[in-house]
Amino acid sequence: MPFYDDFQKGCTLQWFTRQLHTLSIYAAKVAAKVAKDAVASEAEGAVASSHQGIVNLGVSCYAGAIMQVLFSAHNFSKPCFSDLDVAVATSDALKDFHMVLQALGRGGRGEAVSMTSELAYITDESGEYSLQLNYQHCAQEYLIKLLGHIEQFPNPYRANVSLFAASVQSTFECTLCKVTTSPKPARTLNIQLHLPDDLPELGNSLVGLVGRHFNSNDTATVTRNCSNCAGTISRETLKLVEAPQYMTFHLVRMRFNNQNGVATKIDREITVEETLDMSAYCDVEMPAAKYKLRAIVHHIGTSCDQGHYIADVTTADGKFWRCNDADVTQIAQLGGIQLGNSGRPRRECAMLVRNNVTKKTPYLVIYQKT
Secondary structure, eight states: OOOHHHHHHOOOHHHHHHHHHHHHHHHHHHHHHHHHHHHHHHHHHHHHTOSOOBOOOSSOHHHHHHHHHHHHOHHHHGGGGSOOOTTTOOOHHHHHHHHHHHHHHHOOSSOOBOOOHHHHTTBOTTSOBSSOTTOOOOHHHHHHHHHHHHTTSOTTHHHHHGGGOEEEEEEEEETTTOOEEOOOOEEESSEEEEOOTTOOGGGGBHHHHHHHHHOTTTSOEEEOOOSSSSOOEEEEEEEEEEOOSEEEEEEEOEEEOTTTOOEEEOOOOOBOOSEEEOGGGBOTTSOOOEEEEEEEEEEESSSSSSSEEEEEEEOTTSOEEEEETTEEEEESSTTSOBBOTTSSBOOOOTTOGGGOOOTTOEEEEEEEEO
């Protein structure tokens, strides 16, 4: 501040008054800048909190994670934003499903959405629960049961479920006589990818697991009686005859010991690629089936029947969010590190197991057709 020359002339009362006025103006400018930065930071923070979380009922993290995934599947959830047709709303689970999607669609500043036990444990039209109360269920099991429940109702609900339905053709070749048989294609809402101990290095990525699942050279033989000879062993190959809008892969992270009846979790690192080309595994009459990563459901914990589910999702505006029950944070990429309100990466606390996302935690992986 340029008052040193005046200071040399003498510290008069007039000089002090003038400098005090200069300081007050400078202080006012600083205060205005601080206030402006605070408003900008608050606005940016509001954007970072614009996606809502879902309240955990106690052990319902699996349901909240799946609801976040279904909401992020915009072609699936958008038709549900309109008013619910009371004529078909005969299930409390369907009513709450509709309410949660609408609440997420409205957005908000960090206000978590509540769900009822009727949705978390899926009640049927008679009010009976499909899932055991107050028990943490498998996210994959919940997804299949919920979509199956929704499919019982008229459109747009039934049509929405078809967006997740793939049709897979199995072909069995007898190892003795080499005769092949092809039963009717099977409809599935998710493709299960197993993680055996002898998994080759290529299997450390989701693309590699998909190739192993569909490729005849890597697919294990199955027990199947041959209609042409006495053979009981066949080699199964798979072909995708209908590629859904949303392709869901279930990484089977459970190993069951037949001797002691104990199930253990497989903590194998799997790299999830951002894009996936299924064209090589499609029927020749099908168009190219290329996909982009849409969401990941993580299971965090060392046990198959305990732990915690969180979901990394992509919203319609292209932003990525980590949905950990009621807590929602913007992230740099699906499965990546979190972002602070300033948009800069922030360090995650390794002691907080609910945020401990690694390559060992992907459990459900959802891709969208491009």
